[in-house]
Structure formats: structure tokens, C-alpha cells
Amino acid sequence: MRTSDVEELKNAINLKGHYAGFTSRSIAFIFDLVIISVTIMFTSWLISASLETLHIKPFLNVIFYNLFGKSFDESIFFRSITTSFVSLIFVISYFVFFWFTVGQTPGKALVGIRIVTIEGNRLPFWKAVLRYFGYIISGLFLGLGFFWILVDDKRMGWHDKIANTFVVYAWDARPDETFLAKATKELSARHKLIENFTIEQKNGDNT
Amino acid sequence: MPSSLRSITRLLIGSVLLGKDGLENKIKEWDYYAQGSDSVPEQEPTFDDEENNVSPGIEFNTRLDERSDLSYLLIGLAFKLQENIDNGVRKAEKMSGNVENLAKPILKPIYSSRFLKPFRTGFDNLVARGEAEVNRLVKEGQTEDAYSRTLAKEAFHERLDSSLDYLASEPKIEELIQSQSVSILDEIIEEVRERTVSADYLIEDFLRMIFRRPLRAELPTPPLELKRLLITTRIVKRRGTN
Numbered sequence: 001m002r003t004s005d006v007e008e009l010k011n012a013i014n015l016k017g018h019y020a021g022f023t024s025r026s027i028a029f030i031f032d033l034v035i036i037s038v039t040i041m042f043t044s045w046l047i048s049a050s051l052e053t054l055h056i057k058p059f060l061n062v063i064f065y066n067l068f069g070k071s072f073d074e075s076i077f078f079r080s081i082t083t084s085f086v087s088l089i090f091v092i093s094y095f096v097f098f099w100f101t102v103g104q105t106p107g108k109a110l111v112g113i114r115i116v117t118i119e120g121n122r123l124p125f126w127k128a129v130l131r132y133f134g135y136i137i138s139g140l141f142l143g144l145g146f147f148w149i150l151v152d153d154k155r156m157g158w159h160d161k162i163a164n165t166f167v168v169y170a171w172d173a174r175p176d177e178t179f180l181a182k183a184t185k186e187l188s189a190r191h192k193l194i195e196n197f198t199i200e201q202k203n204g205d206n207t
Numbered sequence: 208m209p210s211s212l213r214s215i216t217r218l219l220i221g222s223v224l225l226g227k228d229g230l231e232n233k234i235k236e237w238d239y240y241a242q243g244s245d246s247v248p249e250q251e252p253t254f255d256d257e258e259n260n261v262s263p264g265i266e267f268n269t270r271l272d273e274r275s276d277l278s279y280l281l282i283g284l285a286f287k288l289q290e291n292i293d294n295g296v297r298k299a300e301k302m303s304g305n306v307e308n309l310a311k312p313i314l315k316p317i318y319s320s321r322f323l324k325p326f327r328t329g330f331d332n333l334v335a336r337g338e339a340e341v342n343r344l345v346k347e348g349q350t351e352d353a354y355s356r357t358l359a360k361e362a363f364h365e366r367l368d369s370s371l372d373y374l375a376s377e378p379k380i381e382e383l384i385q386s387q388s389v390s391i392l393d394e395i396i397e398e399v400r401e402r403t404v405s406a407d408y409l410i411e412d413f414l415r416m417i418f419r420r421p422l423r424a425e426l427p428t429p430p431l432e433l434k435r436l437l438i439t440t441r442i443v444k445r446r447g448t449n
Contacts, residue, residue: 021407024400112400150414175408176401 015173019155020113022147025167031107036094040087092132099128104170112171118164127163134159216289220282 051057061071068075098105103122104114115123115131123131138145138158145158160166317323374380415421 015404021404021411023406023410024403027403110396110399111403112396150411151418151420169404171400173404174401175405176398 015169015175016171017168018173020111020167020169021155022149024111024113024169025108025149028105028107028111028113031110032094032105035106036091040090044083092129095132095135096125096128099123099131100125108167112169112173113167114170115165115167118166123163123165127165131159131163131165134162137162210293212289212293213286216286220285 051060057072061073064070064072064075064078068078070078072079095105098108099115100123102109103116108114117123117127134145134157138148149155149157149160154166156166318327
């Protein structure tokens, strides 16, 4: 095959602007979760190390004792509530900030997908916030809202439907043909196996 | 089994031939470039190119006819010289042994005579002094050997380090490494993206198959407006970078 033919073929199957699928979005989400977890862990380590080295803990103990009747080290409940709240704020800010400013989080940028409104524009701030709360709703019923991407014709999850957004490929996307061919072959073989098994079962039931 | 002297001769002749071939090819290349030609001249195969054709243990190669007789004559003479030296050394060794065996019984009465005792003592002292000197030289040799090796290693490593430092500080090399790294990273990212796109369709089809839903005949098409917007953004971005 000539180089020009390859280029032509690549252009013919250019999926840029098409709706991104479940796997791409999941990988992007996992990557974002990794970034968020690492950042939170590093920040909490940095804060506790600073409290230790700068000898701030005794002062905090005194302040906490005067305010709540317990020292800082003893008020585990308060500390865990504060940590959770700060983490939640950070997670919301992370997603909303990136969706609003660039239309894609670092994870989505790696996989090459972007969130756009139905008109194809970047999300306004309120829509980004709404989409995040859509995330919570999608996750409520065992993540059914996320799995909706697999069956929806426009690959929209519940959060996408709530905020009226699409997730599209932002690069000259094309499937890896070799990988696809290999995987399809395996899949059809497995499909045949399942079919044979079902037929055998049916025959067994009839007899 | 070949003697070590023969192996050294072969090594020397091999190095000379290899160097000569390399130099000839390089001179040809320079000559072509000096004449203003862009194409690389057809080069004569070197020993490196030939080594795949020559089985170990076989001492001739396919270029036997191509070389001039004179060069082969010189090579043959070199090996003859090596043989002569080898034979000469062996003969001298044998002869000295024979002379020693022959002269020992004749010289023994003179050597053990009482009149010659002062000379003998002097000679023995001389021999002892010689032995001591030899031992000292051997010891010095041992020390110098170790020292020289360490020095050579040190010099080699220093040279290597400074060469690497020079290469690392060279902006062109730095640029080359950076561009290579970036292109490798780009390739990896593209590969990951391609695979995820493939997996998007594959997993969807698999789940649809499990739930006995019809497979998607074609991709869901996004609104044309959306595609147009994305392409426009790309063009604007490109113009911006240019």
C-alpha cells in the first residue's frame, strides 16, 4: 500500500467530532482519579509534615481545646469531617475548573476527548457544575447512569443528558485496525462458543 | 593449533587490511563530495560486510580473485617472516640448551678449581646481585602493571565522561534527544488513543451481544455543526502556532 493510500484511508475513517465511547471515557476518568488521589495524598502529607516541623500542633491543640473541649489530636471526628469536606471541594473544583476553562480534564486530554454543549461550544460555568451533580446522580443506582453510555445512541450518560452535553473525540480518531481485527476474531469465536452452548442446553431441555 | 605469534601476525595484517579498505572508501566518498556530487559512491565491501559469508575456521573468502597478486604476495611474505622468526627463536633455544649440555662437563673442572675460587666467588656475587636486580625489576613490574592499568582505566573513564558531558551540553544533540523523546511520547499516546477507540466499539458490541441487542450498523453521527466547529478550532489553533 502506498503512503498516499494510507493517508487517504486514515482520513476516510477520521472520527474527530464523533461521540466518544465508554472505554475512552472510563480510562480518562480513572486517570483523573489517580491525579486527584495523588494530589490529595501529597497535600495531606505536606500539611501534616509542616504542622510537625513548624511546631504548630501545640498551638492547634490549645485552640481546639478552648473551642471544642478536645485537643487537635483527640478530635478525630472533626478532623475526618474537615478532610472529607476539603477533599470534596477539591474534587468538584478539579472537574468544574477543567470543564469550564479548557473543556477537558487532564485525563480526557490524554485520551483525546472533549466535553462540548449540544451546539459544540465549551461548557458555561453553571453547566459544568450541573454536570458534576449529574455525576452523583449517575453513580446513585450502581453506576447505571454511567453504563447508559453503552446503550445510548449518542453515547450520552445521565449526567450528559442532565447538562445537555456531548463527549466527543477531539483528535483525528481512528480505531487500531490490527487490534480491532484480532479482538473481533476472538469475540466472534467466543460468540460461537456461547451459541453452541445455548443450543446444546436447549436440546438437553427438549430431550 | 596456531601459535600466538601467528595469531598476532593475523591480527596485525587484518587490522592493516581493514584500515586500508576503510580509508579507501572514505577517500572515494570525499572525492565524490569534493566534485559536487550528492549521491554516495558505491563502496567496496569491507571485511565487516563479508564476515557473514565466511564460516569460522575457513581462511579464504570470496574476494580472493579481486585482490591484486602483489598484496597477496606481501601478506604471504609477512607470514613467511613470522614463520622464520618463530623457527629462529626455536632453533636458538635448542642451540643454547645443546651448548650448555656440551660445555658443562668440559668447564666443570675449571669451574670447581681451587685457583679460580676468588673469581668464582666474585662471579657468584655478581650472579646474586643480578638475581636481586631481576627480582627488584619483577616486583617493580608487578607494581607498575597494576598502576598502569588503574591509570589507563581512569584516563579512559575520564575521557568517556568528558565526551559524554560534551555531547550532553551540545545544543544540537540536546535538541535531537528532546525531539526523539517527544516523538516517542506522541507515538505512545497515539497508540493508547487508537486502542481505546477500538475498545469503545468492541466493548459496546460485546455488551450488545450479551443483552441480545442488534449490533450498531454504523457509528452515531454527530451534528454537522459540531464537527465544523471542531475543525475550525483546529485551523485557528494551527494559524496561531504558525
